[in-house]
Amino acid sequence: MDRLTSMAVFVKAAETGSFASAGAVLGLSSQMVGKHVRLLEERYGMKLISRTTRRQSLTEAGSAFYERCKSVLAEAEAMEALAANLQASPRGKLRVNAPVSFGAYCLVPMLTRYLQDYPGVEVELTLSDRIVDLIDEGYDAVIRIAPLPDSRLIARPLTPYRLIACASPGYLAAHGIPERPEDLAEHACLGFAYWGRPAAAAWEFVGPSGRHSVRVTSRLSINNGQALRIAALEGFGIIVQPCELLRDDLAAGRLVRVLSEYETPSLPVHILFSPDRRLTPKLRTFIDYVAAAFG
Structure with missing residues (x-):
């Protein structure tokens, strides 16, 4: 017999107060209910239900076993619900x-x-x-x-998230190409202003000689990367933005990567x-x- 089934029968017998009542609820004979209970008693070596001609009651061990069986059966039901949920079609x-x-x-x-x-x-x-x-x-x-x-x-x-620095060919022709992160101090840098806080006062880079933290000046700060991209295309300064946002402009030559030997720390x-x-x-x-x- 299945152990979980026997536990469920035992719980019902404990709750209804008799094998006959449990059998009526479960669609089993009182003899089959008793067989499930005896199977558990033999398996675990303890008396679970004390019966007389007039009444039945849980033993001390039976009371503890009853509470544990309810927990086990609840967990089993939850697992079945989870399995059904995982197999359900997403909607x-x-x-x-x-x-x-x-x-x-x-x-x-x-x-x-x-x-x-x-x-x-x-x-x-x-x-x-x-x-x-x-x-x-x-x-x-x-x-x-x-x-x-x-x-x-x-x-x-x-x-x-990988970020890179770039600018338009027109801006670089007019203001020169930065060769080291420290050169950005002499350039117009377009800052990304996060929600609720200003643009970063320093840009971070990592290169052959280690980490560089450069203070930059941002006359124009915007809280949207697409808007910063447009400002860079207009030749207004250097931006540090995600590769995905800049990929088409870089491929078409509308923007040019600068400081290619240096990486900005990924987010x-x-x-x-x-x-x-x-x-x-x-x-x-x-x-x-x-x-x-x-x-």
Whole structure:
């Protein structure tokens, strides 16, 4: 006999007060109920139910065993529900938030493939460079590009975000090409102003001689990478932005990479979701899809 089935029969016998009542509920004979209980008693070597001609009652060991059986059966039921959930077809709406440039140039192409593979899912994507509150604002998942503070969210790491420095050919012809990070102090540098805080006063680079921290002057600071790109195309200064945002302009020669022997420190990227939010098929498949594309 299956042990979980015997536990379920024992629990019902304990709750109904007799083998006959348990059998009536479960569709078993009272003899079969008794057989399940005796099987457990023999297996674990202890008396579970004390019976007389008038009544039955749990022994001390039976009372403890009853509570444990309820926990085991609840866990088994939860596992069955989880298995069914994992096999279910993903469907419903996902609310996702991501930084503007990453979302537009990296995430959206992946999203179209994801939605083609999972036609039952809808995605509402919000692009913003401010730090949203995943739980309070009702997002299922958030992609964040920055060092993470301690939080109650689950964070799955993705490939770090690579940034490069570039400028238009016209700007470089008029102002010269910087050969070392320190040369940027004499150039117009276009700063990225994060939500709620000003543009960085210093740009970081790593090169053959180690790390360089250079103070830069930004007459123009913008909180949007696409807008900074346009300002650079207009010849207004040097920008440090993601490779994905600049790839087409670099290939066409509209922008030119500078300080190619130096790298800016890559930014950590994570997809975040709440440990309290049930990992539904739509959320699980989305997280796996993002991890496969960017992990």
